[in-house]
Amino acid sequence: MTAGAAMEEIHIPSSVDGSPEPALWFHPGGPDPVPLVVGLHTWSYDRFNQVEGMLPRCRERGWALLLPEFRGPNLSSNPRAQEAAGSPVAVRDIYDAVELVTGRSAVRDDARFLLGGSGGGQMALLTAAASPKSWRGVSAWVPITDLAAWHAENPEYAGHVAACCGEVPGGSGELSDRYRERSPLHYLEDLAQVNLSVHHGRHDDVVSYHHSWKLAQELEARGAEHFFFEIFDGAHDIHYDTAFTWFSNQLMKELSQAGRLTG
Template sequence: MTQHREIEEISFASSLDGAREHALWYRAAEGAQAPLVVGLHTWSYDRFNQLEHMLPLCRERGWNLLLPEFRGPNLKSNPRSTEACASELARQDVLDAIEKVRELGGFDAKALYLLGGSGGGHMALMLAAHRPELWSAVSSWVPITDLSAWHRENPNYAENIEACCGGAPGSAASVDLQYGLRSPLNYLAELSRVTLSVHHGRFDPVVSYRHTMNLVTGLERHEPKNFFFEIFDGGHDIRYDVAFRWFDGLRKNGKEQGSRLTG
Protein backbone atom coordinates (compact mmCIF):
# COMPACT_ATOMS: atom_id res chain seq x y z
CA MET A 1 0.00 0.00 0.00
CA THR A 2 1.04 3.59 -0.63
CA GLN A 3 2.14 5.88 2.22
CA HIS A 4 -0.12 8.68 0.89
CA ARG A 5 -3.20 8.48 3.08
CA GLU A 6 -5.35 10.33 0.58
CA ILE A 7 -4.65 7.69 -2.08
CA GLU A 8 -7.13 4.84 -2.28
CA GLU A 9 -6.33 1.45 -3.74
CA ILE A 10 -9.35 0.37 -5.75
CA SER A 11 -10.07 -2.96 -7.39
CA PHE A 12 -12.50 -4.03 -10.06
CA ALA A 13 -13.27 -6.99 -12.30
CA SER A 14 -12.17 -6.78 -15.92
CA SER A 15 -15.21 -6.53 -18.15
CA LEU A 16 -13.40 -8.78 -20.67
CA ASP A 17 -12.01 -11.73 -18.70
CA GLY A 18 -13.21 -11.13 -15.13
CA ALA A 19 -9.67 -10.81 -13.72
CA ARG A 20 -9.35 -8.75 -10.53
CA GLU A 21 -7.40 -5.63 -11.39
CA HIS A 22 -6.10 -2.73 -9.29
CA ALA A 23 -5.52 1.00 -9.54
CA LEU A 24 -4.66 3.95 -7.32
CA TRP A 25 -7.12 6.81 -7.00
CA TYR A 26 -6.84 10.29 -5.52
CA ARG A 27 -10.27 11.83 -5.00
CA ALA A 28 -10.23 15.62 -5.13
CA ALA A 29 -12.42 17.59 -2.72
CA GLU A 30 -14.69 18.61 -5.60
CA GLY A 31 -14.30 15.23 -7.24
CA ALA A 32 -17.47 15.10 -9.33
CA GLN A 33 -16.82 18.60 -10.72
CA ALA A 34 -13.04 18.27 -11.05
CA PRO A 35 -10.96 16.98 -13.97
CA LEU A 36 -9.56 13.46 -13.93
CA VAL A 37 -5.96 12.81 -14.95
CA VAL A 38 -5.27 9.21 -15.94
CA GLY A 39 -1.55 8.65 -15.41
CA LEU A 40 0.13 5.69 -17.10
CA HIS A 41 3.15 3.84 -15.76
CA THR A 42 6.28 3.36 -17.84
CA TRP A 43 7.40 0.23 -19.68
CA SER A 44 9.08 -1.62 -16.79
CA TYR A 45 6.99 -0.55 -13.79
CA ASP A 46 3.57 -0.69 -12.14
CA ARG A 47 0.77 1.58 -10.90
CA PHE A 48 2.98 3.20 -8.23
CA ASN A 49 5.46 4.45 -10.84
CA GLN A 50 3.92 7.89 -11.42
CA LEU A 51 2.51 8.60 -7.97
CA GLU A 52 5.26 10.91 -6.71
CA HIS A 53 5.35 12.87 -9.97
CA MET A 54 1.65 13.36 -10.69
CA LEU A 55 0.00 13.49 -7.27
CA PRO A 56 1.48 16.87 -6.20
CA LEU A 57 0.40 18.49 -9.49
CA CYS A 58 -3.14 17.13 -9.17
CA ARG A 59 -3.36 17.97 -5.47
CA GLU A 60 -2.40 21.61 -5.99
CA ARG A 61 -5.04 21.97 -8.72
CA GLY A 62 -7.79 20.12 -6.89
CA TRP A 63 -7.95 17.50 -9.65
CA ASN A 64 -8.64 13.78 -9.44
CA LEU A 65 -5.88 11.30 -10.30
CA LEU A 66 -6.19 7.70 -11.46
CA LEU A 67 -3.15 5.42 -11.78
CA PRO A 68 -4.14 2.09 -13.38
CA GLU A 69 -1.84 -0.90 -13.73
CA PHE A 70 -3.11 -2.47 -17.00
CA ARG A 71 -1.62 -5.96 -16.53
CA GLY A 72 1.71 -4.83 -15.13
CA PRO A 73 5.13 -4.11 -16.62
CA ASN A 74 5.98 -5.03 -20.19
CA LEU A 75 8.69 -7.43 -19.05
CA LYS A 76 9.61 -11.05 -19.60
CA SER A 77 9.49 -11.49 -15.82
CA ASN A 78 5.81 -10.54 -15.73
CA PRO A 79 3.79 -13.80 -15.86
CA ARG A 80 1.09 -11.86 -17.72
CA SER A 81 3.44 -10.25 -20.24
CA THR A 82 1.33 -11.22 -23.26
CA GLU A 83 -1.62 -9.45 -21.62
CA ALA A 84 0.42 -6.28 -21.01
CA CYS A 85 1.86 -3.90 -23.65
CA ALA A 86 -1.39 -2.35 -24.94
CA SER A 87 -3.21 -5.64 -25.48
CA GLU A 88 -6.99 -5.51 -25.66
CA LEU A 89 -7.11 -6.67 -22.03
CA ALA A 90 -4.67 -3.97 -20.91
CA ARG A 91 -6.57 -1.22 -22.69
CA GLN A 92 -9.84 -2.39 -21.18
CA ASP A 93 -8.31 -2.34 -17.70
CA VAL A 94 -7.83 1.42 -18.02
CA LEU A 95 -11.37 1.93 -19.29
CA ASP A 96 -12.77 -0.27 -16.52
CA ALA A 97 -10.77 1.68 -13.91
CA ILE A 98 -12.29 4.92 -15.22
CA GLU A 99 -15.77 3.44 -14.91
CA LYS A 100 -14.98 2.36 -11.34
CA VAL A 101 -14.00 5.94 -10.46
CA ARG A 102 -17.19 7.17 -12.10
CA GLU A 103 -19.17 4.85 -9.82
CA LEU A 104 -17.25 5.81 -6.68
CA GLY A 105 -17.35 9.57 -6.97
CA GLY A 106 -17.32 10.81 -10.50
CA PHE A 107 -15.35 13.51 -12.31
CA ASP A 108 -15.85 16.18 -14.94
CA ALA A 109 -16.25 14.10 -18.10
CA LYS A 110 -15.41 17.18 -20.18
CA ALA A 111 -11.96 17.25 -18.59
CA LEU A 112 -10.62 13.70 -18.87
CA TYR A 113 -6.88 13.92 -19.47
CA LEU A 114 -4.46 11.10 -20.33
CA LEU A 115 -0.72 11.36 -19.64
CA GLY A 116 2.15 8.94 -20.06
CA GLY A 117 5.82 8.73 -20.99
CA SER A 118 7.95 6.04 -22.66
CA GLY A 119 5.92 2.81 -22.33
CA GLY A 120 3.20 5.00 -20.86
CA GLY A 121 3.48 7.28 -23.88
CA HIS A 122 3.02 4.24 -26.11
CA MET A 123 -0.02 3.18 -24.09
CA ALA A 124 -1.44 6.71 -24.18
CA LEU A 125 -1.37 6.67 -27.98
CA MET A 126 -2.96 3.23 -28.10
CA LEU A 127 -5.76 4.26 -25.74
CA ALA A 128 -6.28 7.47 -27.68
CA ALA A 129 -6.58 5.54 -30.93
CA HIS A 130 -9.02 2.99 -29.55
CA ARG A 131 -11.33 5.47 -27.83
CA PRO A 132 -10.69 8.81 -29.54
CA GLU A 133 -14.05 10.23 -28.47
CA LEU A 134 -13.42 9.62 -24.77
CA TRP A 135 -10.43 11.84 -24.05
CA SER A 136 -10.50 15.59 -23.61
CA ALA A 137 -6.76 15.64 -24.29
CA VAL A 138 -3.85 13.19 -24.49
CA SER A 139 -0.23 14.04 -23.70
CA SER A 140 2.33 11.44 -24.83
CA TRP A 141 6.05 11.74 -24.12
CA VAL A 142 8.95 9.88 -25.78
CA PRO A 143 6.60 7.14 -27.03
CA ILE A 144 7.35 3.92 -28.88
CA THR A 145 5.25 4.12 -32.04
CA ASP A 146 6.53 1.03 -33.90
CA LEU A 147 7.35 -2.05 -31.81
CA SER A 148 9.08 -3.90 -34.66
CA ALA A 149 11.39 -0.96 -35.27
CA TRP A 150 12.14 -0.61 -31.57
CA HIS A 151 12.95 -4.33 -31.38
CA ARG A 152 15.69 -3.72 -33.98
CA GLU A 153 16.90 -0.48 -32.46
CA ASN A 154 17.21 -1.34 -28.78
CA PRO A 155 18.47 -4.84 -27.97
CA ASN A 156 18.19 -4.10 -24.24
CA TYR A 157 14.41 -4.38 -24.56
CA ALA A 158 14.16 -6.98 -27.35
CA GLU A 159 13.46 -10.02 -25.15
CA ASN A 160 10.77 -8.12 -23.27
CA ILE A 161 9.07 -7.04 -26.48
CA GLU A 162 9.17 -10.66 -27.63
CA ALA A 163 7.61 -11.80 -24.36
CA CYS A 164 4.72 -9.40 -24.92
CA CYS A 165 4.16 -10.12 -28.60
CA GLY A 166 4.90 -13.86 -28.62
CA GLY A 167 8.27 -13.86 -30.35
CA ALA A 168 10.60 -11.88 -32.57
CA PRO A 169 9.30 -9.98 -35.60
CA GLY A 170 9.10 -12.28 -38.62
CA SER A 171 8.98 -15.48 -36.57
CA ALA A 172 5.31 -16.15 -37.33
CA ALA A 173 2.35 -14.40 -38.94
CA SER A 174 0.52 -14.43 -35.62
CA VAL A 175 3.47 -12.72 -33.94
CA ASP A 176 3.71 -10.06 -36.63
CA LEU A 177 -0.01 -9.44 -36.17
CA GLN A 178 0.58 -8.68 -32.49
CA TYR A 179 3.37 -6.24 -33.32
CA GLY A 180 1.05 -4.46 -35.72
CA LEU A 181 -1.95 -4.40 -33.40
CA ARG A 182 0.14 -2.87 -30.61
CA SER A 183 1.92 -0.18 -32.64
CA PRO A 184 0.39 3.33 -32.71
CA LEU A 185 1.67 3.98 -36.25
CA ASN A 186 -1.08 1.68 -37.48
CA TYR A 187 -3.86 3.87 -36.06
CA LEU A 188 -3.22 7.22 -37.72
CA ALA A 189 -6.79 7.91 -38.83
CA GLU A 190 -8.06 7.32 -35.31
CA LEU A 191 -5.33 9.43 -33.70
CA SER A 192 -6.11 12.31 -36.05
CA ARG A 193 -9.44 12.70 -34.23
CA VAL A 194 -7.83 13.26 -30.81
CA THR A 195 -6.66 16.44 -29.12
CA LEU A 196 -3.12 15.14 -28.91
CA SER A 197 0.26 16.50 -27.92
CA VAL A 198 3.41 14.40 -28.48
CA HIS A 199 6.87 15.34 -27.18
CA HIS A 200 10.23 13.70 -27.78
CA GLY A 201 13.80 14.43 -26.74
CA ARG A 202 16.13 14.91 -29.71
CA PHE A 203 18.86 12.97 -27.88
CA ASP A 204 16.72 10.17 -26.47
CA PRO A 205 19.01 7.12 -26.10
CA VAL A 206 16.18 4.68 -25.33
CA VAL A 207 13.53 5.44 -27.95
CA SER A 208 14.70 7.39 -30.98
CA TYR A 209 12.95 10.69 -31.64
CA ARG A 210 12.26 9.26 -35.11
CA HIS A 211 9.40 7.30 -33.56
CA THR A 212 7.63 10.60 -33.02
CA MET A 213 8.74 12.07 -36.34
CA ASN A 214 7.32 9.07 -38.19
CA LEU A 215 4.06 9.52 -36.30
CA VAL A 216 4.01 13.21 -37.21
CA THR A 217 4.61 12.48 -40.91
CA GLY A 218 1.84 9.91 -40.99
CA LEU A 219 -0.65 11.99 -39.02
CA GLU A 220 -0.15 15.06 -41.18
CA ARG A 221 -1.53 13.11 -44.14
CA HIS A 222 -4.82 12.90 -42.23
CA GLU A 223 -4.91 16.68 -41.64
CA PRO A 224 -5.52 16.54 -37.88
CA LYS A 225 -7.10 19.66 -36.40
CA ASN A 226 -5.82 19.32 -32.83
CA PHE A 227 -2.42 17.65 -33.09
CA PHE A 228 0.67 19.28 -31.62
CA PHE A 229 4.23 18.02 -31.30
CA GLU A 230 7.60 19.05 -29.99
CA ILE A 231 11.14 17.77 -30.48
CA PHE A 232 12.83 19.23 -27.43
CA ASP A 233 16.46 19.58 -26.38
CA GLY A 234 16.65 16.56 -24.10
CA GLY A 235 16.66 12.81 -23.76
CA HIS A 236 14.25 10.17 -22.52
CA ASP A 237 12.31 12.63 -20.40
CA ILE A 238 8.79 13.60 -19.44
CA ARG A 239 8.21 17.19 -18.36
CA TYR A 240 5.21 17.01 -16.10
CA ASP A 241 4.94 20.77 -15.65
CA VAL A 242 4.62 21.25 -19.40
CA ALA A 243 1.95 18.58 -19.71
CA PHE A 244 -0.10 19.98 -16.82
CA ARG A 245 0.19 23.55 -18.09
CA TRP A 246 -1.25 22.34 -21.39
CA PHE A 247 -4.15 20.73 -19.55
CA ASP A 248 -4.59 23.98 -17.59
CA GLY A 249 -4.90 25.95 -20.81
CA LEU A 250 -7.47 23.56 -22.23
CA ARG A 251 -9.39 23.65 -18.96
CA LYS A 252 -9.66 27.42 -19.26
CA ASN A 253 -10.80 27.10 -22.89
CA GLY A 254 -7.88 29.20 -23.98
CA LYS A 255 -4.54 28.84 -25.65
CA GLU A 256 -1.13 29.87 -24.47
CA GLN A 257 -0.53 33.45 -25.46
CA GLY A 258 2.70 34.29 -27.17
CA SER A 259 4.06 37.32 -28.92
CA ARG A 260 3.08 37.39 -32.57
CA LEU A 261 5.86 38.55 -34.84
CA THR A 262 5.37 40.87 -37.79
CA GLY A 263 7.48 41.47 -40.86
Protein backbone atom coordinates in the same frame (compact mmCIF):
# COMPACT_ATOMS: atom_id res chain seq x y z
CA MET B 1 -13.96 4.58 -2.35
CA THR B 2 -13.34 7.60 -0.18
CA ALA B 3 -11.87 10.98 -0.99
CA GLY B 4 -8.76 12.08 0.86
CA ALA B 5 -5.25 13.46 0.75
CA ALA B 6 -3.50 10.21 -0.21
CA MET B 7 -4.02 7.71 -2.97
CA GLU B 8 -5.88 4.54 -2.15
CA GLU B 9 -5.60 1.17 -3.82
CA ILE B 10 -8.68 -0.13 -5.56
CA HIS B 11 -9.39 -3.22 -7.66
CA ILE B 12 -11.41 -3.16 -10.85
CA PRO B 13 -13.04 -6.32 -12.25
CA SER B 14 -11.95 -6.76 -15.84
CA SER B 15 -14.82 -6.67 -18.33
CA VAL B 16 -12.80 -9.13 -20.45
CA ASP B 17 -11.91 -11.94 -18.04
CA GLY B 18 -13.16 -10.86 -14.61
CA SER B 19 -9.64 -10.48 -13.21
CA PRO B 20 -9.43 -7.95 -10.32
CA GLU B 21 -6.99 -5.38 -11.69
CA PRO B 22 -5.27 -2.99 -9.24
CA ALA B 23 -5.13 0.79 -9.55
CA LEU B 24 -4.36 3.80 -7.38
CA TRP B 25 -7.01 6.47 -6.94
CA PHE B 26 -7.10 10.03 -5.60
CA HIS B 27 -10.03 12.43 -5.42
CA PRO B 28 -9.74 15.85 -3.75
CA GLY B 29 -13.18 15.54 -2.16
CA GLY B 30 -16.29 17.66 -2.34
CA PRO B 31 -19.50 17.29 -4.33
CA ASP B 32 -18.46 19.26 -7.40
CA PRO B 33 -17.14 17.33 -10.42
CA VAL B 34 -13.42 17.81 -11.05
CA PRO B 35 -11.06 17.10 -13.97
CA LEU B 36 -9.49 13.65 -14.11
CA VAL B 37 -5.93 12.73 -15.07
CA VAL B 38 -5.27 9.10 -15.99
CA GLY B 39 -1.55 8.44 -15.58
CA LEU B 40 0.09 5.46 -17.25
CA HIS B 41 3.19 3.71 -15.93
CA THR B 42 6.34 3.20 -17.95
CA TRP B 43 7.48 0.03 -19.72
CA SER B 44 9.27 -1.71 -16.85
CA TYR B 45 7.25 -0.56 -13.84
CA ASP B 46 3.83 -0.67 -12.24
CA ARG B 47 1.06 1.63 -11.02
CA PHE B 48 3.27 3.19 -8.32
CA ASN B 49 5.90 4.78 -10.58
CA GLN B 50 3.87 7.88 -11.51
CA VAL B 51 2.70 8.83 -8.01
CA GLU B 52 5.57 11.22 -7.29
CA GLY B 53 5.35 13.01 -10.62
CA MET B 54 1.58 13.32 -10.92
CA LEU B 55 -0.06 13.31 -7.49
CA PRO B 56 1.35 16.64 -6.21
CA ARG B 57 0.28 18.40 -9.41
CA CYS B 58 -3.26 17.01 -9.16
CA ARG B 59 -3.50 17.93 -5.48
CA GLU B 60 -2.51 21.55 -6.09
CA ARG B 61 -5.10 21.87 -8.87
CA GLY B 62 -7.87 20.01 -7.07
CA TRP B 63 -8.03 17.34 -9.77
CA ALA B 64 -8.60 13.60 -9.50
CA LEU B 65 -5.86 11.11 -10.43
CA LEU B 66 -6.18 7.49 -11.55
CA LEU B 67 -3.12 5.25 -11.95
CA PRO B 68 -4.16 1.90 -13.47
CA GLU B 69 -1.75 -1.00 -13.90
CA PHE B 70 -3.06 -2.66 -17.10
CA ARG B 71 -1.53 -6.14 -16.61
CA GLY B 72 1.74 -5.06 -15.04
CA PRO B 73 5.27 -4.38 -16.27
CA ASN B 74 6.14 -5.22 -19.88
CA LEU B 75 8.88 -7.62 -18.80
CA SER B 76 9.67 -11.27 -19.44
CA SER B 77 9.47 -11.81 -15.66
CA ASN B 78 5.78 -10.86 -15.67
CA PRO B 79 3.72 -14.08 -15.83
CA ARG B 80 1.08 -12.14 -17.76
CA ALA B 81 3.54 -10.50 -20.15
CA GLN B 82 1.51 -11.40 -23.24
CA GLU B 83 -1.47 -9.56 -21.79
CA ALA B 84 0.64 -6.44 -21.16
CA ALA B 85 2.54 -4.13 -23.56
CA GLY B 86 -0.43 -2.59 -25.30
CA SER B 87 -2.58 -5.67 -25.80
CA PRO B 88 -6.32 -5.09 -26.34
CA VAL B 89 -7.06 -6.44 -22.85
CA ALA B 90 -4.57 -3.98 -21.33
CA VAL B 91 -6.26 -1.09 -23.12
CA ARG B 92 -9.62 -2.37 -21.90
CA ASP B 93 -8.28 -2.40 -18.31
CA ILE B 94 -7.74 1.36 -18.52
CA TYR B 95 -11.28 2.02 -19.69
CA ASP B 96 -12.69 -0.35 -17.05
CA ALA B 97 -10.85 1.64 -14.38
CA VAL B 98 -12.09 4.98 -15.75
CA GLU B 99 -15.67 3.73 -15.90
CA LEU B 100 -15.55 2.50 -12.30
CA VAL B 101 -14.16 5.68 -10.73
CA THR B 102 -16.28 8.06 -12.79
CA GLY B 103 -19.37 6.06 -11.92
CA ARG B 104 -18.74 6.45 -8.19
CA SER B 105 -17.06 9.84 -7.83
CA ALA B 106 -17.59 13.44 -8.90
CA VAL B 107 -15.58 13.72 -12.13
CA ARG B 108 -16.23 15.99 -15.10
CA ASP B 109 -17.26 14.16 -18.25
CA ASP B 110 -15.70 16.89 -20.39
CA ALA B 111 -12.33 17.08 -18.62
CA ARG B 112 -10.57 13.72 -18.83
CA PHE B 113 -6.86 13.76 -19.59
CA LEU B 114 -4.41 10.98 -20.42
CA LEU B 115 -0.67 11.17 -19.68
CA GLY B 116 2.18 8.70 -20.11
CA GLY B 117 5.83 8.42 -21.05
CA SER B 118 7.90 5.71 -22.78
CA GLY B 119 5.81 2.51 -22.57
CA GLY B 120 3.19 4.70 -20.93
CA GLY B 121 3.37 6.99 -23.95
CA GLN B 122 2.76 4.01 -26.19
CA MET B 123 -0.25 3.07 -24.01
CA ALA B 124 -1.55 6.64 -24.03
CA LEU B 125 -1.63 6.60 -27.83
CA LEU B 126 -3.22 3.15 -28.04
CA THR B 127 -5.81 4.04 -25.40
CA ALA B 128 -6.66 7.32 -27.12
CA ALA B 129 -6.99 5.57 -30.48
CA ALA B 130 -9.53 3.16 -28.99
CA SER B 131 -11.91 6.04 -28.14
CA PRO B 132 -10.65 9.36 -29.52
CA LYS B 133 -13.52 11.49 -28.23
CA SER B 134 -13.25 10.26 -24.63
CA TRP B 135 -10.35 12.61 -23.84
CA ARG B 136 -10.11 16.40 -23.51
CA GLY B 137 -6.36 16.05 -24.07
CA VAL B 138 -3.75 13.32 -24.42
CA SER B 139 -0.07 13.97 -23.67
CA ALA B 140 2.43 11.31 -24.80
CA TRP B 141 6.14 11.56 -24.02
CA VAL B 142 8.99 9.65 -25.72
CA PRO B 143 6.51 6.98 -26.91
CA ILE B 144 7.24 3.72 -28.67
CA THR B 145 5.16 3.89 -31.85
CA ASP B 146 6.43 0.81 -33.73
CA LEU B 147 7.08 -2.20 -31.51
CA ALA B 148 8.75 -4.36 -34.18
CA ALA B 149 11.14 -1.52 -35.05
CA TRP B 150 11.97 -0.96 -31.39
CA HIS B 151 12.76 -4.67 -30.98
CA ALA B 152 15.48 -4.25 -33.60
CA GLU B 153 16.73 -0.92 -32.26
CA ASN B 154 17.18 -1.66 -28.55
CA PRO B 155 18.81 -4.99 -27.62
CA GLU B 156 18.34 -4.26 -23.90
CA TYR B 157 14.57 -4.47 -24.29
CA ALA B 158 14.31 -6.89 -27.24
CA GLY B 159 13.81 -9.97 -25.06
CA HIS B 160 11.02 -8.29 -23.16
CA VAL B 161 9.30 -7.20 -26.36
CA ALA B 162 9.45 -10.77 -27.69
CA ALA B 163 8.09 -12.14 -24.39
CA CYS B 164 5.16 -9.76 -24.53
CA CYS B 165 4.33 -10.50 -28.16
CA GLY B 166 5.07 -14.24 -27.99
CA GLU B 167 8.04 -14.36 -30.38
CA VAL B 168 10.53 -12.15 -32.14
CA PRO B 169 8.94 -10.16 -35.00
CA GLY B 170 8.91 -11.44 -38.55
CA GLY B 171 7.08 -14.73 -38.14
CA SER B 172 3.52 -15.74 -38.91
CA GLY B 173 0.71 -13.49 -40.00
CA GLU B 174 -0.83 -13.80 -36.53
CA LEU B 175 2.44 -12.73 -34.92
CA SER B 176 2.77 -9.80 -37.27
CA ASP B 177 -0.77 -8.76 -36.38
CA ARG B 178 0.14 -8.91 -32.68
CA TYR B 179 2.98 -6.43 -33.19
CA ARG B 180 0.79 -4.20 -35.31
CA GLU B 181 -2.08 -4.04 -32.80
CA ARG B 182 0.37 -2.86 -30.11
CA SER B 183 1.98 -0.18 -32.31
CA PRO B 184 0.34 3.28 -32.44
CA LEU B 185 1.59 3.88 -35.99
CA HIS B 186 -1.14 1.52 -37.16
CA TYR B 187 -3.98 3.63 -35.69
CA LEU B 188 -3.39 6.85 -37.61
CA GLU B 189 -6.97 7.56 -38.66
CA ASP B 190 -8.11 7.26 -35.05
CA LEU B 191 -5.22 9.27 -33.64
CA ALA B 192 -5.90 12.04 -36.14
CA GLN B 193 -9.17 12.66 -34.25
CA VAL B 194 -7.48 13.07 -30.84
CA ASN B 195 -6.52 16.34 -29.17
CA LEU B 196 -2.95 15.11 -28.92
CA SER B 197 0.36 16.51 -27.74
CA VAL B 198 3.50 14.41 -28.41
CA HIS B 199 6.99 15.22 -27.08
CA HIS B 200 10.33 13.50 -27.69
CA GLY B 201 13.89 14.16 -26.59
CA ARG B 202 16.33 14.67 -29.47
CA HIS B 203 18.99 12.70 -27.58
CA ASP B 204 16.79 9.82 -26.41
CA ASP B 205 18.93 6.66 -26.42
CA VAL B 206 16.13 4.36 -25.19
CA VAL B 207 13.42 5.12 -27.77
CA SER B 208 14.66 7.07 -30.80
CA TYR B 209 12.91 10.36 -31.50
CA HIS B 210 12.23 8.93 -34.96
CA HIS B 211 9.29 7.05 -33.40
CA SER B 212 7.51 10.33 -32.71
CA TRP B 213 8.87 12.02 -35.82
CA LYS B 214 7.34 9.38 -38.08
CA LEU B 215 4.05 9.57 -36.20
CA ALA B 216 4.03 13.35 -36.62
CA GLN B 217 4.65 13.11 -40.36
CA GLU B 218 1.86 10.57 -40.82
CA LEU B 219 -0.64 12.57 -38.78
CA GLU B 220 0.28 15.76 -40.62
CA ALA B 221 -0.30 13.98 -43.93
CA ARG B 222 -3.78 13.06 -42.70
CA GLY B 223 -4.60 16.63 -41.81
CA ALA B 224 -4.88 16.12 -38.05
CA GLU B 225 -6.23 19.45 -36.75
CA HIS B 226 -5.49 19.02 -33.05
CA PHE B 227 -2.03 17.48 -33.10
CA PHE B 228 0.90 19.24 -31.43
CA PHE B 229 4.48 17.99 -31.65
CA GLU B 230 7.77 18.89 -30.00
CA ILE B 231 11.32 17.61 -30.27
CA PHE B 232 12.93 19.00 -27.13
CA ASP B 233 16.56 19.33 -26.07
CA GLY B 234 16.71 16.29 -23.82
CA ALA B 235 16.70 12.52 -23.63
CA HIS B 236 14.23 9.89 -22.36
CA ASP B 237 12.29 12.36 -20.22
CA ILE B 238 8.80 13.46 -19.28
CA HIS B 239 8.21 17.09 -18.30
CA TYR B 240 5.24 16.95 -15.94
CA ASP B 241 4.80 20.70 -15.59
CA THR B 242 4.61 21.11 -19.36
CA ALA B 243 1.97 18.38 -19.60
CA PHE B 244 -0.16 19.73 -16.77
CA THR B 245 0.06 23.30 -18.06
CA TRP B 246 -1.18 22.09 -21.43
CA PHE B 247 -4.05 20.25 -19.74
CA SER B 248 -4.98 23.42 -17.86
CA ASN B 249 -4.93 25.39 -21.10
CA GLN B 250 -7.43 22.98 -22.65
CA LEU B 251 -9.85 24.03 -19.92
CA MET B 252 -9.21 27.73 -20.58
CA LYS B 253 -9.42 28.14 -24.32
CA GLU B 254 -9.19 31.92 -24.12
CA LEU B 255 -5.53 31.49 -23.20
CA SER B 256 -4.85 30.29 -26.73
CA GLN B 257 -4.86 33.91 -27.92
CA ALA B 258 -2.86 35.36 -25.05
CA GLY B 259 0.51 35.38 -26.79
CA ARG B 260 -0.56 35.94 -30.36
CA LEU B 261 1.70 38.24 -32.38
CA THR B 262 0.23 41.05 -34.45
CA GLY B 263 2.95 41.78 -36.97
